[in-house]
Amino acid sequence: MSRRITCLVSLLLLGACASTSGAPLAETSARLSMHDFMKKVIDPAANIVFAAGNEEEGPKDPAKEAAKWKAALEAAGTLQESGRLLLVAPRARAEKEWTGAGQLMIDAAAAASAAAADRNLEAAFEAGGKLYDSCNGCHSKYIHGKT
Numbered sequence: 092m093s094r095r096i097t098c099l100v101s102l103l104l105l106g107a108c109a110s111t112s113g114a115p116l117a118e119t120s121a122r123l124s125m126h127d128f129m130k131k132v133i134d135p136a137a138n139i140v141f142a143a144g145n146e147e148e149g150p151k152d153p154a155k156e157a158a159k160w161k162a163a164l165e166a167a168g169t170l171q172e173s174g175r176l177l178l179v180a181p182r183a184r185a186e187k188e189w190t191g192a193g194q195l196m197i198d199a200a201a202a203a204s205a206a207a208a209d210r211n212l213e214a215a216f217e218a219g220g221k222l223y224d225s226c227n228g229c230h231s232k233y234i235h236g237k238t
């Protein structure tokens with residue numbers, strides 16, 4: 092290998108290293124508080140998923156229907172990943188109510204996602220109910236202090 096090529100290779104390697112080994116993100120910029128995670132990510136996404144399972148009154152507008160299912164599909168993806176984030180460090184809690192509710196949220200979101208992809212109103216309604224149970228399951232212990 093000529094000197095020039097070796098140099099180029101090292102530069103490329105250095106570049107690759109530099110892009111992956113920056114200083115760790117400050118905790119506050121890396122992660123939302125539980126309060127904000129619920130308020131800004133989970134709650135708005137859940138409302139979109141709940142709405143998708145509700146029959147709209149009056150004649151259906153195809154453009155509105157398409158937009159509704161697309162939004163529901165995206166929100167379900169947000170919730171599926173959010174459920175996972177509740178089950179990994181640092182938000183995880185090694186208690187069955189927490190893990191059970193988190194897992195139910197993931198399953199409900201996956202069902203909501205499939206329902207949105209199929210544009211299946213009944214399945215979307217059922218997934219919404221399951222999703223609601225997951226919110227309630229966790230809140231009843233961890234917010235309202237009931238077990």
Ligand code: HEC
Nearest residue numbers: 125126129130133134137177189192193196225226229233
């Ligand atoms: C695994 C547990 C868990 C699950 C599942 C869960 N939450 Fe929460 N949620 C919490 C906790 C803990 C808090 C209290 C956060 C805080 O303020 O510290 C909270 C708070 C909230 C709040 C109130 C924020 C505030 O303080 O005003 C809303 C709204 C909320 N959750 C919505 C939802 C919705 C909607 C779902 C279901 C789609 C859900 N949560 C599922 C644990 C959970």
